Amino acid sequence: xxNRIRQRVLHILPDGxxxxxxxxxxxxxxxxxxxxxxxxxLVTAPRSPVAEQAEKSGIACLPLDFFTSRLxxxxxxxxxxxxxxxxxxxxxxxxxxxxLPFCLPSLSKTVPxxxxxxxxxxxxxxxxxxxxxxxxxxxxxxxxxxxxxxxDGDQIQAKRERILCAEHERHSVIAxxxxxxxxxxxxxxxxxxDLVFAGRAHRQKNPFFMVEIMEALRGSGxxxxxxxxxxxxxxxxxxxxxxxxRDSIAFSGALPRRDVLRAFLSAKLYVLPSLWEGLPxxxxxxxxxxxxxxxxxxxxxxxxxxxxxxxRLIDRFDAAxxxxxxxxxxxxxxxxxxxxxxxxxxxxxxxxxATHSARHQDLYRSLIHCPEHSANGR
Numbered sequence: 001x002x003n004r005i006r007q008r009v010l011h012i013l014p015d016g017x018x019x020x021x022x023x024x025x026x027x028x029x030x031x032x033x034x035x036x037x038x039x040x041x042l043v044t045a046p047r048s049p050v051a052e053q054a055e056k057s058g059i060a061c062l063p064l065d066f067f068t069s070r071l072x073x074x075x076x077x078x079x080x081x082x083x084x085x086x087x088x089x090x091x092x093x094x095x096x097x098x099x100l101p102f103c104l105p106s107l108s109k110t111v112p113x114x115x116x117x118x119x120x121x122x123x124x125x126x127x128x129x130x131x132x133x134x135x136x137x138x139x140x141x142x143x144x145x146x147x148x149x150x151x152d153g154d155q156i157q158a159k160r161e162r163i164l165c166a167e168h169e170r171h172s173v174i175a176x177x178x179x180x181x182x183x184x185x186x187x188x189x190x191x192x193x194d195l196v197f198a199g200r201a202h203r204q205k206n207p208f209f210m211v212e213i214m215e216a217l218r219g220s221g222x223x224x225x226x227x228x229x230x231x232x233x234x235x236x237x238x239x240x241x242x243x244x245x246r247d248s249i250a251f252s253g254a255l256p257r258r259d260v261l262r263a264f265l266s267a268k269l270y271v272l273p274s275l276w277e278g279l280p281x282x283x284x285x286x287x288x289x290x291x292x293x294x295x296x297x298x299x300x301x302x303x304x305x306x307x308x309x310x311x312r313l314i315d316r317f318d319a320a321x322x323x324x325x326x327x328x329x330x331x332x333x334x335x336x337x338x339x340x341x342x343x344x345x346x347x348x349x350x351x352x353x354a355t356h357s358a359r360h361q362d363l364y365r366s367l368i369h370c371p372e373h374s375a376n377g378r
Contacts, residue, residue, distance in 0.1 A: 007368060010041040010088035012079070012098040014066035016048025017230065018254050019200050020281035021118045024150070024176040025094055026050065029059045031179075031357035038361075041086045043079065043098075049254075062086060066097050076101040083111070089368050094118060096133065099140035112367040115144035116174075117154050119278025119300065120161075121204070137163045145367050147171040148360075151279035153299025174360060175303070176281045177353035178288055186258070188265040193225040193250065194330055196267035196291070198260050198282050199274070201230030201253075206273045206296070208236065209317060213271065214245040216323035222248065222330065224271075225263050229254025264289035268336065269329060273317065277301045284351045287311075287343035292336055294325050304351070310343035 009032065013025050025042075032038040042054045046063030054061045062082045066075060079101050083091070092114045093099040099115045101107060122133020141147055141163055147170070149155040155173055158164035164171060199205035207228050214224055226249055228236060233253055240246050255263075260282075264270065270286035270293045277300035283293045284304055293311035295301045307313040312325045329336050 006037055006039050007089045007364070008039040008041070008087060009090045009092060009364060010043065010062075010083065010086050012043045012091065012093045013050060014045065014064075014095065014097045016045030016050040017200070018049045018257070020176065021094065021278070022050045023257065023281050024118075026053055026057065026059075027177075027179060027353050028357055028360055029054065030057050031353065032361070033058050035361070038364075041088065043082050060086065073104070076104045076106045080107055083107075090114065090364050092116065092364075093140075093144075096121075096136050096140060099144065100136055103139045103143050109143075112145040112370070113143065114146045114148060114363065114367060115140055116148040116150065117158070117278065118150055119276060120154060120157055120163075121276075123157070124204075124276055134161055134163060141165075141168055145170065145370075146363060148363070149173045150176050151277075151300040151303050153303065154278055157299065172359075172363070174356050174363075175351060176279050176284065177351040177356045178281070178284055178347065179353045180288070183261060183288060186261055186265060189259075189262050191225075191250075191266065193263075193267045194222045195224040195269050195271050195326065196227070196263050196286070197224065197271050198227040198263065199272065201228045201232035201236055203232070204275055204277075206275050206317070207232065208239055209273045209319065210271065211236075211239055211243050211245065211249070212319040213273070213322045213326070214249055215243060216319040217326065218245045218248070220323075220327065222326065224249050225267060226251045227253075227255050227260055227263060261285060261289065264291055267291060269294060269326060271322070271326070272296065272301065273314070273322065274298055274301060279303060283311075284347055287340075288347045290340045290344060292329060292339035292343055294322065294329065304346075306342075306346070310339050310346055 029040045032040045041060040041062055043062045043064050044050045051061045064078055090112050094116050095118050102113055122130050152173055197210050201207055240249050240251055264286050270291045272295040274296050276298050279300040286293055293305045295305050297313035297315045305311040305313055314321055
């Protein structure tokens with residue numbers, strides 16, 4: 001029997017820092033490699049954590065700096081060079097910064113393009129940038145052969161803002177997920193904490209508000225493990241050092257994902273007061289580790305955390321309200337165990353990566369073999 005010809009898929013992920021989006025994309029790439037049916041490439045920031053992990057996983061890593069400026073028209077030509085080198089059968093862009101270069105005429109449309117929305121970040125920007133961000137998304141949607149949302153909330157927002165229109169026939173929701181094998185053999189850290197927060201030091205994750213929550217909990221004996229690396233880390237360290245709650249916060253910058261998961265196993269509750277989300281992966285990981293989640297009631301998160309079932313969703317960014325919910329759950333062990341049990345069930349039912357990777361492969365095959373692209377010899 002002749003050997004099956006492997007298809008070539010090239011992912012574009014501009015931000016090479018550690019985070020939920022990177023975890024999801026790397027997981028998908030690893031699953032594709034594991035099937036033996038795909039040659040997988042990843043365009044991402046050079047010398048970044050994502051590039052390092054990709055190379056260790058047998059993923060061809062093609063370095064490209066997307067952050068030279070907001071409007072660098074050379075990006076399209078640089079990306080075209082990487083495409084010419086890898087010769088993909090399909091492209092998969094993750095986020096607007098990855099998708100926008102494909103709206104320029106210098107990048108050919110002969111290769112099908114899938115575009116994944118990992119949250120609409122323009123919605124939180126000032127008016128001129130918000131409007132430009134919406135226009136950019138509309139251009140990318142029009143260029144893409146298929147659009148993937150990681151949450152129902154993003155799809156609803158795209159329809160509400162008329163980014164997703166009736167003529168966009170091919171779109172779907174494929175959630176982020178976890179691989180249970182990655183949790184096997186993990187041991188808790190020696191030091192135990194009541195709360196854990198793990199997220200980028202970025203305004204989106206609202207890390208300074210976590211300090212306010214701990215100040216509202218001052219005197220309770222409740223301790224927090226805070227894992228938070230990124231641009232705001234120096235300011236966040238200074239804020240913690242000046243806080244009256246500093247002795248109850250154990251802070252570290254970014255850690256390898258394995259160490260983050262071990263930290264989850266060493267705590268009782270995961271707290272995530274994000275200002276917005278696409279579909280956050282850290283709460284999924286925390287739930288699988290047996291932690292109920294206390295989080296802000298924002299789109300995406302509300303598809304992972306069901307209020308009163310596997311955690312608590314808080315409507316207001318009020319530190320006293322979060323502190324009350326935390327005391328309530330930690331003070332009732334039977335309640336905490338019930339929430340934890342239901343949380344793991346929800347992950348196993350809805351957020352296993354293998355199922356979602358299989359759906360991506362089905363989408364890829366349908367795009368590669370569609371008549372429009374077959375006619376161009378792809």
